[in-house]
Amino acid sequence: xxxxxxxxxxxxxxxxxxxxxxxxxxxxxxxxxxxxxxxxxxxxxxxxxxxxxxxxxxxxxxxxxxxxxxxxxxxxxxxxxxxxxxxxxxxxxxxxxxxxxxxxxxxxxxxxxxxxxxxxxxxxxxxxxxxxxxxxxxxxxxxxxxxxxxxxxxxxxxxxxxxxxxxxxxxxxxxxxxxxxxxxxxxxxxxxxxxxxxxxxxxxxxxxxxxxxxxxxxxxxxxxxxxxxxxxxxxxxxxxxxxxxxxxxxxxxxxxxxxxxxxxxxxxxxxxxxxxxxxxxxxxxxxxxxxxxxxxxxxxxxxxxxxxxxxxxxxxxxxxxxxxxxxxxxxxxxxxxxxxxxxxxxxxxxxxxxxxxxxxxxxxxxxxxxxxxxx
Numbered sequence: 553x554x555x556x557x558x559x560x561x562x563x564x565x566x567x568x569x570x571x572x573x574x575x576x577x578x579x580x581x582x583x584x585x586x587x588x589x590x591x592x593x594x595x596x597x598x599x600x601x602x603x604x605x606x607x608x609x610x611x612x613x614x615x616x617x618x619x620x621x622x623x624x625x626x627x628x629x630x631x632x633x634x635x636x637x638x639x640x641x642x643x644x645x646x647x648x649x650x651x652x653x654x655x656x657x658x659x660x661x662x663x664x665x666x667x668x669x670x671x672x673x674x675x676x677x678x679x680x681x682x683x684x685x686x687x688x689x690x691x692x693x694x695x696x697x698x699x700x701x702x703x704x705x706x707x708x709x710x711x712x713x714x715x716x717x718x719x720x721x722x723x724x725x726x727x728x729x730x731x732x733x734x735x736x737x738x739x740x741x742x743x744x745x746x747x748x749x750x751x752x753x754x755x756x757x758x759x760x761x762x763x764x765x766x767x768x769x770x771x772x773x774x775x776x777x778x779x780x781x782x783x784x785x786x787x788x789x790x791x792x793x794x795x796x797x798x799x800x801x802x803x804x805x806x807x808x809x810x811x812x813x814x815x816x817x818x819x820x821x822x823x824x825x826x827x828x829x830x831x832x833x834x835x836x837x838x839x840x841x842x843x844x845x846x847x848x849x850x851x852x853x854x855x856x857x858x859x860x861x862x863x864x865x866x867x868x869x870x871x872x873x874x875x876x877x878x879x880x881x882x883x884x885x886x887x888x889x890x891x892x893x894x895x896x897x898x899x900x901x902x903x904x905x906x907x908x909x910x911x912x913x914x915x916x917x918x919x920x921x922x923x924x925x926x927x
Contacts, residue, residue, distance in 0.1 A: 582759045584634070586615035588722060588750020594646065595743040597696075607646035609744065614639045617660065619754070622761040625770075626856040629811035632761045633661040633855070638676060638706070640728075642744070648694040649742065650684030652730065654704040659855055663709075673709050675860065677884055680704035680730045686738050695738040697730065703900075703910070705729040712752065720752040733900055733910030734785040737793065741907070773808045775917040781899060785909035789829035796826040798909055800901070804850075806917070812854055820846040820865060827871065841871040848881070857892060859885040861899065879903050885915065893917040 590611045594604040617636025620627040627633070640654040656678025663671040680702045686694045710724025726748050731741030779802035787796050804818020822844045828836045835841065848865035863881040870877075883899030895915045901908040 581756060582619035582621060582754075583756070584617050584619065584752050584754045586613075586617060586722070586750055586752045588613045588615075588724075588748050590642070590726060590746045590748040592726070592744055592746025594644065594649075595745055597740050597743060601740075604646070607644060607649070609642050609644040609646075609746070611640060611642035611746070613641070613748065613750065615658070617658075619759050621759050624856070626811055626854075628761075630659075630855065631662050633659050635659050635855075638678075640680075640704075640706070648684060648691055649697065650682060652680050652682050652742075654678060654680035654706070654728070654730070656704050656706055658706065659858075668714050670712050670714075671710070672712060674706070674724075676704075676706035676708075678704045678706075682730070696740045696742050697732075698736040698739045699732040702730045702732045708748070710748070714758070717757045718754050720754075720758075722748070722750045722752055724748040724750075731907055733783075733907050734787075735910065737786045737788060739786075739907070770811055771922045772810075773814075774921050774923070775806045775808075775893075776804070776919040777806060777915050777917040778803050779913050779915040781911035781913035783909045783911045785824075785826060787826045787829065789826055792829075794829070796824060796829075798822070798824040798826065798911075800911055802848075802915075804848075806850075806852070808852075808854065814852045814854060815850065816852075817847070817849045820848055822846070831872070843869075844871060845869040846879070850881075857887040859887065859895065859897070861885055861897070876903055879908075881911075883911070883913065885913065891920070893920065 590613060592609055594607045594609065596602050596604040615636055615638040617634045619634050620632045622628045622632050636658060638656050638658055640656070642652045644650065656676040658674050658676030660672055660674040663673060682697050682700055682702065684691055684694060685697045685700055686692070705728065707727045708724045710722060713721045715721055724747070726746045728744045729741060732739050779800070781800040781802070783798045785796050785798055787794060799822070801821045802818050804816055806814050806816035808814035823842050825842055827842045831841060844867060846865040846867045848863045850861060850863035852862070853860040861881070861883040864878070865881065866878045880902045881899055882902060883897050885895040885897030888894040888896065893916060897913045897915070899911040899913050901911060
């Protein structure tokens, strides 16, 4: 209880400092600060982890964000979302997990809003640092976190109440995930569910969306592209712990049918030396056994240059029957270049919620065409 009070006091002090600081800084800018506290529990990922439901945690969070007011077409398409960076601290009652500090970027969009009240969602991703990880001798029961540094995914949905022109009261439900993407084992990951209470202080007052008519007509864009995505994973297959190289090459079609969304489909050609550990040692020189292929369909959410990528795939060729025939891919990409034809990103190949490994992706849209313009 004393720890909870301590972090609440820290949040209030941070809030007070930035509120005073804002009188002379960030003048006329659309920035805000958002301190909050949270309480929650850890969600089991395996049947034998059911006791995780009893491993509660508490934490403190701080976000620094910027409002958008509709000056750009993508802002108007998403109903003027906020974006910023967040710093999150959590302390687990499950002693083997210790504490977590996460730093992440986010988009915060409005589902509904009126004069006094609103509903919003927040999607974020970044890195988390854990004070305790698996150690064969010192912490052998922590099969959830295998490295100090991990990926962090943060999803929120909540409500806000406009108390004053500067101040909003916030109440949210939060789901977060931490894992290292199989860079090192064990790696079951930690999924947390929490409630969050906080305030949002607009440093120069809450801004209203600009009254700008969208005179730019959007024409759907069609593209052919390829993606090259290598990765590294650790595996116990074959009776030994070893790092393995993996690679995915994609060729696909994408159609951005409005400012916010695009869909597509394509072909995956995958290679992983981990698969060779699943066959007799005398056959491991048959490197073609490390190849597999699949077809996929994807749906993307496009925030200007930032893309949230979600795909579902089914294998069309497996060198042997080693796992389930379908998988998912989730990732974030950032588009580069004047015409946004290049992109860099990070993706995770997943089998029903279990991450295989992290892929570091480069994509190039090598052929593009627009729908015919209406007369």
